[in-house]
Amino acid sequence: MSSSETTTDHDTIREWIEKRGGIPTVVKGTEGKDGEGILRVDFAERDEKLEEIPWEEFFQVFEDRGLAFLYQEETKDGSESRFFKFVRRED
Numbered sequence: 001m002s003s004s005e006t007t008t009d010h011d012t013i014r015e016w017i018e019k020r021g022g023i024p025t026v027v028k029g030t031e032g033k034d035g036e037g038i039l040r041v042d043f044a045e046r047d048e049k050l051e052e053i054p055w056e057e058f059f060q061v062f063e064d065r066g067l068a069f070l071y072q073e074e075t076k077d078g079s080e081s082r083f084f085k086f087v088r089r090e091d
Contacts, residue, residue, distance in 0.1 A: 004072045008089065010059050013069045017041050020082050024058035025050035036061045039086060062086075 007013060017024070021044050026037030028051050039061055042050045062069075071084040 004070055004083070006068050006070045006087065008068050010055075010062075013059075013062075013071075014055060016069075016071055016073075016084070020080065022082075023052050024055055025052050026061070027051075036064060039065075039067070041084070043082060 022041040025040045025042045025047075027040055028037070028049055030037040037051075039058065040050050042052070065086075066089045067086045068089045069084060070087050072081040075081045075083075
């Protein structure tokens with residue numbers, strides 16, 4: 001059975017993403033007046049709609065928006081999973 005976990009720990013998030021070949025990005029053209037765009041993670045074959053950003057900027061947006069990282073380590077069959085999504089933190 002596969003299960004998901006939620007974290008706000010930057011080291012855990014970064015390790016999970018990098019282990020799967022991902023890089024921190026924002027969607028091009030989504031920057032608001034605050035300058036922050038929509039966060040995404042780009043894996044392997046790079047998507048031209050996404051712009052790579054430094055980890056520091058990624059986590060600044062993550063914190064500013066009060067996000068948490070919901071992720072899955074393995075699929076139901078035991079393979080490495082890439083399933084994740086950004087969710088609002090529960091207080």
